[in-house]
Amino acid sequence: MSEKKLPDELINFINEWKTKPGNLIMVLHRVQEHFGYIPREAAFEVAHHLDIPVAKIYGVMTFYHLFKLTKPGRNQIAVCMGTACYLKGGEDLILELERQLGVGLNTVTPDGEFSVEAVRCIGCCGLAPVMTVNGEVFGNLQVNRLSGILKKYKG
Amino acid sequence: MKLTKETFASYQETLRNAGRRTTVLVGMGTCGIAAGAEAVYKRFEKEIAAKGLDAELKPTGCLGLCYSEPTVEIKTPDGKSTVYGKVDAAFAERIVSEHLETGNALTVNIYETPAADLFDDNGKPLKQQRIVLRNCGVINPEKIDEYIARDGYAALENALFDMTPDQVVQKIIDSGLRGRGGAGFPTGRKWQFTKNTPSDQKYIVCNADEGDPGAYMDRSVLEGDPHSVLEAMTIAGHTVGASKGFIYIRAEYPLAIDRLNTAMKQAREYGLLGENILGSDFSFGIEIRLGAGAFVCGEETALLASIEGKRGMPAPRPPFPAVKGLWGKPTVINNVETWANIPMIILKGSEWFSSIGTENSSGTKVFALTGKINNSGLIEVPMGTTLRNIIYDIGGGIANGRKFKAAQTGGPSGGCITPEFLDTPIDYESLQTIGSMMGSGGMIIMDEDDCMIDVTKFYLEFTVDESCGKCAPCRIGGRTCYNILDRISKGKGEPEDLRKLKDIGHAMRKASLCGLGQTAPNPFMSTMKYFEEEYRAHIVDKKCPAGKCKDLLTYSIDAEKCVGCTACARKCPVSCISGEVKKLHVIDQSQCIKCGQCFTVCKFDAVKKG
Ligand SMILES: Cc1cc2nc3c(=O)[nH]c(=O)nc-3n(C[C@H](O)[C@H](O)[C@H](O)COP(=O)(O)O)c2cc1C
Numbered sequence: 001m002s003e004k005k006l007p008d009e010l011i012n013f014i015n016e017w018k019t020k021p022g023n024l025i026m027v028l029h030r031v032q033e034h035f036g037y038i039p040r041e042a043a044f045e046v047a048h049h050l051d052i053p054v055a056k057i058y059g060v061m062t063f064y065h066l067f068k069l070t071k072p073g074r075n076q077i078a079v080c081m082g083t084a085c086y087l088k089g090g091e092d093l094i095l096e097l098e099r100q101l102g103v104g105l106n107t108v109t110p111d112g113e114f115s116v117e118a119v120r121c122i123g124c125c126g127l128a129p130v131m132t133v134n135g136e137v138f139g140n141l142q143v144n145r146l147s148g149i150l151k152k153y154k155g
Numbered sequence: 156m157k158l159t160k161e162t163f164a165s166y167q168e169t170l171r172n173a174g175r176r177t178t179v180l181v182g183m184g185t186c187g188i189a190a191g192a193e194a195v196y197k198r199f200e201k202e203i204a205a206k207g208l209d210a211e212l213k214p215t216g217c218l219g220l221c222y223s224e225p226t227v228e229i230k231t232p233d234g235k236s237t238v239y240g241k242v243d244a245a246f247a248e249r250i251v252s253e254h255l256e257t258g259n260a261l262t263v264n265i266y267e268t269p270a271a272d273l274f275d276d277n278g279k280p281l282k283q284q285r286i287v288l289r290n291c292g293v294i295n296p297e298k299i300d301e302y303i304a305r306d307g308y309a310a311l312e313n314a315l316f317d318m319t320p321d322q323v324v325q326k327i328i329d330s331g332l333r334g335r336g337g338a339g340f341p342t343g344r345k346w347q348f349t350k351n352t353p354s355d356q357k358y359i360v361c362n363a364d365e366g367d368p369g370a371y372m373d374r375s376v377l378e379g380d381p382h383s384v385l386e387a388m389t390i391a392g393h394t395v396g397a398s399k400g401f402i403y404i405r406a407e408y409p410l411a412i413d414r415l416n417t418a419m420k421q422a423r424e425y426g427l428l429g430e431n432i433l434g435s436d437f438s439f440g441i442e443i444r445l446g447a448g449a450f451v452c453g454e455e456t457a458l459l460a461s462i463e464g465k466r467g468m469p470a471p472r473p474p475f476p477a478v479k480g481l482w483g484k485p486t487v488i489n490n491v492e493t494w495a496n497i498p499m500i501i502l503k504g505s506e507w508f509s510s511i512g513t514e515n516s517s518g519t520k521v522f523a524l525t526g527k528i529n530n531s532g533l534i535e536v537p538m539g540t541t542l543r544n545i546i547y548d549i550g551g552g553i554a555n556g557r558k559f560k561a562a563q564t565g566g567p568s569g570g571c572i573t574p575e576f577l578d579t580p581i582d583y584e585s586l587q588t589i590g591s592m593m594g595s596g597g598m599i600i601m602d603e604d605d606c607m608i609d610v611t612k613f614y615l616e617f618t619v620d621e622s623c624g625k626c627a628p629c630r631i632g633g634r635t636c637y638n639i640l641d642r643i644s645k646g647k648g649e650p651e652d653l654r655k656l657k658d659i660g661h662a663m664r665k666a667s668l669c670g671l672g673q674t675a676p677n678p679f680m681s682t683m684k685y686f687e688e689e690y691r692a693h694i695v696d697k698k699c700p701a702g703k704c705k706d707l708l709t710y711s712i713d714a715e716k717c718v719g720c721t722a723c724a725r726k727c728p729v730s731c732i733s734g735e736v737k738k739l740h741v742i743d744q745s746q747c748i749k750c751g752q753c754f755t756v757c758k759f760d761a762v763k764k765g
């Protein structure tokens with residue numbers, strides 16, 4: 001619990017937004033930016049600071065795909081499954097990543113290094129198929145480049 | 156420095172008259188950066204400094220040539236321009252030492268149709284016409300001066316001091332501008348509703364949620380020309396009597412968010428946003444609100460709920476947001492591209508705008524042209540341009556010499572345009588007549604290797620995933636139809652299924668609460684109409700003609716052609732191919748996972764797919 005405690009900068013951020021109507025989503029984005037996901041304890045603290053029920057926070061968190069309730073891998077891989085990437089073989093990238101990492105989508109590898117998710121168009125359709133690792137974009141991908149990319153990130 | 160009514164024009168004049176130098180423009184939108192534009196930019200910086208050249212290096216937004224990223228444009232003071240594509244750091248060095256130093260353009264990596272080359276000598280548009288993208292790939296989006304030098308904020312000045320709000324509304328109505336977010340509602344009418352609804356508080360909202368998977372027009376506008384949207388929203392604020400605006404943007408677009416923040420800061424410093432704009436008594440503020448990955452939040456009522464910090468559930472309309480929107484107050488909500496048109500209409504007039512395009516769809520449309528096309532990229536064409544123009548003249552034809560099968564517009568809410576409609580002028584009505592829709596501008600080109608059942612299933616999976624679950628027709632209907640399509644793609648379909656899909660589709664169209672459910676059947680309604688044969692092949696013959704649906708595929712080895720090179724057996728990930736060197740190989744069908752690697756690796760054309 002102590003480790004998940006909201007740091008001062010987050011509390012300052014919340015205070016800054018506290019009086020603005022419709023602040024919850026912005027606050028949750030900030031919390032996720034900090035932890036990489038939204039820990040349960042953090043959600044309780046946000047509820048306390050904003051003075052709204054935890055149930056409401058949970059409702060919002062689960063409605064939006066971007067909010068994560070569990071901790072992702074140290075390296076987050078996002079494979080684009082937008083239309084352009086799908087047509088150009090995005091699915092093959094996912095299958096091959098699953099094979100190489102030995103875990104399915106949205107599951108962290110046992111060593112905590114990687115997790116893979118499928119995302120919708122990241123706006124680089126001209127470079128399809130595309131994936132990102134920790135935000136870095138790799139375009140015009142082919143299955144045979146994946147192991148090299150994984151190696152680059154493995155700690 | 157705050158600009159005022161008195162100082163604005165002369166400041167703009169000074170910027171315009173600044174001396175022209177040779178300019179090196181590096182396309183640094185998200186896709187340019189992904190392709191390595193940053194390294195290219197740094198190398199230019201270093202080389203230009205090392206050689207002490209008099210050239211201005213400038214990052215800019217998307218030049219629209221996504222297939223050739225990183226893209227660089229060299230403009231010389233005599234007005235000449237050269238576009239280089241696929242530039243890496245080493246090539247950047249060559250451009251500096253050859254082109255910039257000697258003045259002679261290189262002859263390799265040249266790409267045709269730079270933004271400036273789109274008009275003939277008489278100013279007549281050749282293929283594309285840039286109104287929305289007028290500044291994308293031309294200015295540095297992080298410098299407000301460059302926007303102002305190209306008539307930026309002049310429309311705001313006009314609207315504030317030389318026009319009455321009613322005149323502004325009338326001008327937008329007369330221009331015939333319709334919403335570019337998909338529905339095509341007349342923008343001026345929307346503003347008029349809000350203007351005429353009395354209220355102590357009104358709001359202006361920019362819809363930058365761009366949820367269509369496979370589209371990035373709005374992202375490119377915000378990354379390449381953020382001020383155009385800020386200016387337009389401020390004009391709308393003054394016109395309808397709102398003092399506050401929100402930009403609702405996807406969190407997946409970090410670069411666009413950064414550039415918007417920079418632009419807002421600069422506009423405030425110049426007195427073009429915030430308190431007492433241009434010294435008048437009008438004040439207007441804009442805030443950014445982030446989406447969080449929910450497609451339905453692109454729908455306007457859901458979007459407003461999301462800005463309010465709630466789950467993004469759509470609400471029944473009426474009341475329309477124009478009358479009762481954000482926090483119950485009258486709200487003008489428009490799409491990014493719609494906004495970007497506004498300043499040009501104010502400056503150049505409604506007659507000019509309505510002279511472009513077709514009778515009922517004036518102006519231009521930006522498309523993100525992707526899929527199996529040679530030159531994928533961002534294009535802007537007058538409404539009424541034909542698909543043939545887009546695919547063959549601008550897009551350079553279908554990739555790898557394959558045959559054109561269909562163009563998909565409107566994303567998960569849209570449908571297909573088939574070869575027989577290649578010459579139909581594209582506008583809101585004509586697309587609807589042929590069972591597709593304009594949509595927000597995603598245009599995905601498919602060739603003979605794409606299976607229409609597979610693509611339809613892809614879209615339906617998307618809408619099922621994104622349905623908020625509030626109304627039953629969308630929640631249950633969508634899932635049921637997905638299951639039927641899934642069965643068909645696995646060879647378990649029955650002839651009855653086509654009728655079932657139609658029935659459920661009709662019910663969803665009629666009874667769903669919001670546009671998401673109402674339009675979710677479009678992909679299958681459209682493909683069933685134009686590709687019935689392909690559906691029948693899956694259902695009756697249990698075959699996928701395009702060779703895409705894995706369950707309907709078998710790979711086999713042709714005894715005549717196999718030379719026993721063992722390549723396929725070595726490549727097979729599940730080791731289900733057996734055979735000795737120089738002897739016929741055989742695939743064990745019970746183990747085959749249909750990955751197709753044997754098909755790709757065989758040099759003798761001996762592996763058959765079918
Ligand atoms: C399911 C659904 C998703 C939508 N997504 C978007 C979107 O991503 N961007 C957008 O501008 N409009 C989207 N719209 C259209 C908006 O509801 C609304 O019509 C638009 O913001 C109005 O602006 P306009 O008149 O300038 O087009 C969507 C509509 C529906 C039904």
Ligand code: FES
Pocket residue numbers: 080081082083084085086120121122123124125126128130368369370
């Ligand atoms: S579809 Fe993958 S980036 Fe657009």
